[in-house]
Amino acid sequence: xxxxxxxxxxxxxxxxxxxxxxxxxxxxxxxxxxxxxxxxxxxxxxxxxxxxxxxxxxxxxxxxxxxxxxxxxxxxxxxxxxxxxxxxxxxxxxxxxxxxxxxxxxxxxxxxxxxxxxxxxxxxxxxxxxxxxxxxxxxxxxxxxxxxxxxxxxxxxxxxxxxxxxxxxxxxxxxxxxxxxxxxxxxxxxxxxxxxxxxxxxxxxxxxxxxxxxxxxxxxxxxxxxxxxxxxxxxxxxxxxxxxxxxxxxxxxxxxxxxxxxxxxxxxxxxxxxxxxxxxxxxxxxxxxxxxxxxxxxxxxxxxxxxxxxxxxxxxxxxxxxx
Amino acid sequence: xxxxxxxxxxxxxxxxxxxxxxxxxxxxxxxxxxxxxxxxxxxxxxxxxxxxxxxxxxxxxxxxxxxxxxxxxxxxxxxxxxxxxxxxxxxxxxxxxxxxxxxxxxxxxxxxxxxxxxxxxxxxxxxxxxxxxxxxxxxxxxxxxxxxxxxxxxxxxxxxxxxxxxxxxxxxxxxxxxxxxxxxxxxxxxxxxxxxxxxxxxxxxxxxxxxxxxxxxxxxxxxxxxxxxxxxxxxxxxxxxxxxxxxxxxxxxxxxxxxxxxxxxxxxxxxxxxxxxxxxxxxxxxxxxxxxxxxxxxxxxxxxxxxxxxxxxxxxxxxxxxx
Numbered sequence: 001x002x003x004x005x006x007x008x009x010x011x012x013x014x015x016x017x018x019x020x021x022x023x024x025x026x027x028x029x030x031x032x033x034x035x036x037x038x039x040x041x042x043x044x045x046x047x048x049x050x051x052x053x054x055x056x057x058x059x060x061x062x063x064x065x066x067x068x069x070x071x072x073x074x075x076x077x078x079x080x081x082x083x084x085x086x087x088x089x090x091x092x093x094x095x096x097x098x099x100x101x102x103x104x105x106x107x108x109x110x111x112x113x114x115x116x117x118x119x120x121x122x123x124x125x126x127x128x129x130x131x132x133x134x135x136x137x138x139x140x141x142x143x144x145x146x147x148x149x150x151x152x153x154x155x156x157x158x159x160x161x162x163x164x165x166x167x168x169x170x171x172x173x174x175x176x177x178x179x180x181x182x183x184x185x186x187x188x189x190x191x192x193x194x195x196x197x198x199x200x201x202x203x204x205x206x207x208x209x210x211x212x213x214x215x216x217x218x219x220x221x222x223x224x225x226x227x228x229x230x231x232x233x234x235x236x237x238x239x240x241x242x243x244x245x246x247x248x249x250x251x252x253x254x255x256x257x258x259x260x261x262x263x264x265x266x267x268x269x270x271x272x273x274x275x276x277x278x279x280x281x282x283x284x285x286x287x288x289x290x291x292x293x294x295x296x297x298x299x300x301x302x303x304x305x306x307x308x309x310x311x312x313x314x315x316x317x318x319x320x321x322x323x
Numbered sequence: 324x325x326x327x328x329x330x331x332x333x334x335x336x337x338x339x340x341x342x343x344x345x346x347x348x349x350x351x352x353x354x355x356x357x358x359x360x361x362x363x364x365x366x367x368x369x370x371x372x373x374x375x376x377x378x379x380x381x382x383x384x385x386x387x388x389x390x391x392x393x394x395x396x397x398x399x400x401x402x403x404x405x406x407x408x409x410x411x412x413x414x415x416x417x418x419x420x421x422x423x424x425x426x427x428x429x430x431x432x433x434x435x436x437x438x439x440x441x442x443x444x445x446x447x448x449x450x451x452x453x454x455x456x457x458x459x460x461x462x463x464x465x466x467x468x469x470x471x472x473x474x475x476x477x478x479x480x481x482x483x484x485x486x487x488x489x490x491x492x493x494x495x496x497x498x499x500x501x502x503x504x505x506x507x508x509x510x511x512x513x514x515x516x517x518x519x520x521x522x523x524x525x526x527x528x529x530x531x532x533x534x535x536x537x538x539x540x541x542x543x544x545x546x547x548x549x550x551x552x553x554x555x556x557x558x559x560x561x562x563x564x565x566x567x568x569x570x571x572x573x574x575x576x577x578x579x580x581x582x583x584x585x586x587x588x589x590x591x592x593x594x595x596x597x598x599x600x601x602x603x604x605x606x607x608x609x610x611x612x613x614x615x616x617x618x619x620x621x622x623x624x625x626x627x628x629x630x631x632x633x634x635x636x637x638x639x640x641x642x643x644x645x646x
Contacts, residue, residue, distance in 0.1 A: 076615050085615040134481055148581075150478070157473075157583020158457055161616055164580040169611070172493050172573045181576055181611035250495045253504055257487040258471075258581050260480020288492070288504035292399050292408045293484055 002063045007052050007108070008313030010072045010115055010306075011044075013037055013089030013142060017306065018051040020059050020066075021314025025126040027307055029058045037089050044090065045098075049105055068109040070313025071098060072118035074145075079160040082112040088143070088178060111316045115309050117154050117163060119302075120147025122312030123265050127304040134261045136252075137302070138165060140223070140268035144186040144193070148259060166190065168251050188247035191269065195221045197240050210236040223270040230276045238276060245277030249284025256289050256297065267302030274301060325386045330375050330431070331636030333395045333438055333629075334367075336360050336412030336465060340629065341374040343382050343389075344637025348449040350630055352381045360412050367413065368421075372428055391432040393636025394421060395441030397468075402483040405435040411466065411501060434639045438632050440477050440486060442625075443470025445635030446588050450627040457584045459575075460625070461488060463546070463591035467509040467516070471582060489513065491574050511570035514592065518544045520563050533559040546593040553599045561599060568600030572607025579612050579620065590625030597624060 003022050010017040012035055019030040033051055036044055048071075056066055075087025082099020098112050120137035123129040129137070133152055139145040146165025148155040155162050166186030167179050174183020175196065187193055199218045201207035213229055214220040229237035252264060266274075278299060286294045304311055326345050333340040335358055342353040356374055359367055371394075379389055398410025405422020421435050443460040446452040452460070456475055462468040469488025471478040478485050489509030490502050497506020498519065510516055522541045524530040536552055537543040552560035575587060589597075601622060609617045627634055 076613055086613075150473075150480075155473070155583075158585045158619070159616075160583065161579075161613070162581065162583025164583070164613075167580040168491075168577045169493060169573050170495050172570070179580075179611070179613055181573075247495070250492050250504075254491045254577060255581065256484075257490040257502075258469075258485065258578065260478075260483065260485025260487070262481045288502070290399055290409075290484070290487075290502055296481070 002065055004067050005059050005064045006067060006314040006317050007055050007059070007069045008072070008310040009048055009052060009070065010118065010309035010313070011035055011048060012074060012115065016048060016051060017310055018048075018055050019307075019310040020055050020064070021311055023318070025311060025314060027310055027314075029055045030307070030310070031055060035089075041090065041092050041096065045101055049102065052102075052106065066108055068111065068317045069102060069106055070118065070316045071102065071110065071112045072115040072309045072313055073098060073112065074115045076161060077112060077114040079111075079113040079117070079156065082110065084112075109317075111313070113154070113160070113316070114145070114147075114163070116145025117147045118312035118316075119145070119267060119308035120149055120163075120265075120312065121154060121315040122304050122308035122310070123267065123302050124149050124152065124312075125315035125318060126311050127308060128265045128300045128302050129263075132263055135263040135265055136165070136255055136259060136261050137265045137267060139302075139308075140190055140266070140270035142191050144190040145268070148261070150259075150261070165251070165255065168254050170247055170250055185247065185251035189244055189251065189270075191223055193247075194223060194226060194240055194244055194270070195219065197243050201236070201239075206236045206239075210234070210240075223273060227273040227276070230273065241273055241276035242280045244270075245280030246284055248277065249281035250288060252281065252285050253288035256285070256293055260293075262293060262296045262298065264297070264299045265302050266299065267304075267308055271301060325388055327388045327390050328382050329390060329637040329640050330378050330382070330392045331395070331633040332371055332375065332393065333441065333632035333636070334358055334371060335397060335438065339370060339374060340633055341371075341378050342630075342633040343378050343387070344634055346641070348634060348637060350633055350637075352378045353630070353633070354378060358412075364413065364415050364419065368424055372425070375425075375429065389431055391434065391640045392425060392429055393441065393639045394425065394433065394435045395438040395632045395636055396421060396435065397438045399484060400435060400437040402434075402436040402440070402479065405433065407435075432640075434636070436477070436483070436639070437468070437470075437486070439468025440470045441635035441639075442468070442590060442627075442631035443472055443486075443588075443635065444477060444638040445627050445631035445633070446590065446625050447472050447475065447635075448638035448641060449634050450631060451588045451623045451625050455586055458586040458588055459488070459578055459582060459584050460588045460590060462625075462631075463513055463589070463593035465514050467513040468591070471584070473582075473584070488574070488578065491577050493570055493573055508570065508574035512567055512574065514546055516570075517546060517549060517563055517567055517593070518542065520566050524559070524562075529559045529562075533557070533563075546596060550596040550599070553596065564596055564599035565603045567593075568603030569607055571600065572604035573611060575604060575608050576611035579608070579616055583616075585616060585619040585621065587620070587622045588625050589622065590627075590631055594624060
């Protein structure tokens, strides 16, 4: 018997992941390459194309049938037009017509969307969101990505830009964000955010001591490193995660009040440090939402890890997910 | 020829409005009574019932056919169950089963929803939102109400509590809001909000001078009074509206980033002072959203005024609006 497959791409600032998603959600032929963000647009797109063709060859060798290609790209992506307007990790990209580029080169139907939307689709189909009609997914990375699942589908808004949840404002006069606003949630809740929280610690002595573990360089602070310190009982690392949880709860409360959705799924690197931030987030959520809502809020850990985006690409062609 | 009608109720903290909405959206037999918020739950509900029966009698006398009753109530309303959990203007209300109360007393189908949702439906059907697939409506009153229209319908979220847009957080450490959070948009953008903005003016002399126009009592500050001052060239009244516009723009930017919806409709009392705040709101919106979105944002004035909620009740039974 021959299976049907979707070739799925998850491009990030660091890694390019490609895989083949079987119609039942099984992920096969998973590959990881450097995304070569600094090599410029032509090289990156050519690398993606090569990687797709490699995986396609493997699928065809085992007599699989390829039904489509799903491209999850970071940045401001218009899923209807298949255009990436801009992408913070790929500074030379501007109004890139991804759809046409791949449509010309490949014989299969193409779907393009934001990487965080793909991850939300993945968790909805085969992860922590299975069976949920509505949920909000937050993906912790260098920045903070988001996706809103409403009635089982990604909520797009007018042109697919819904779910930029890292750019909900928390402090109107807070630090300047790359998006042009100040005090965005992403400035507190993301790898970038925790670096800022470390740099702005009031207690200078504690700050220097904490930075010592990262060669004194805030840019070397990683969620993983900080998590290890917290596990070892480091009080400052603990304080940082609690502070992050505090801001996360405030942002989530705004989302609850806007979207009326009471289930959150948290994914991405920092979510590993769950035990160190989630109670602080829950506390703010309880205090900052109406009791009638607060009692129903549930926060779940994503289960697909780095595979969420690839699996979600498969979901784009899954019958339940046609939009 | 006999027309079909919906009896529509819009209950506010001050006024109870009732009317009959013809199938083509024409509002007839409009009545306004005091809402008697302080008389307790039994009196208020009985008044609403009486007013419905009065209007129904008038419709039946001209041989109209009543197809249903739409109840727009303020507060935390579960539209599926028809329960008002709580309502800030009616402090003795708790988990009130509005649906059963009216279902028992009246022979027609009953729909219950939040008053701001009804207003958004009204503007969608016969007002500034006609023909728009998606928009966000903000209704300025004592507080700040909201409604999200997505794909032509009210976006409900899990249990109908979506669109509490007055409770998007702007300042995590801002003034305490009745909802339990701090620095909610409603604390800056609403009648309550402008009173606070007046009370917290840095320039004490200007503050006292401005308050003089309201008998020295911040609680007497009204959007209308402040608007009149601004029209007369009062600099402080101007400053207050600009400040309100600044916060409004910040809140709207968070909504754009969350919902990806680029059209706003502003209704309710303060929206009359449009010329004094809207540029400040647009400026923040431009600065605080991605250019790709900012270029598409449109802010429109609601056109149905106080009738929006009543007309929206009619839309609940309109074929396009069945949910």
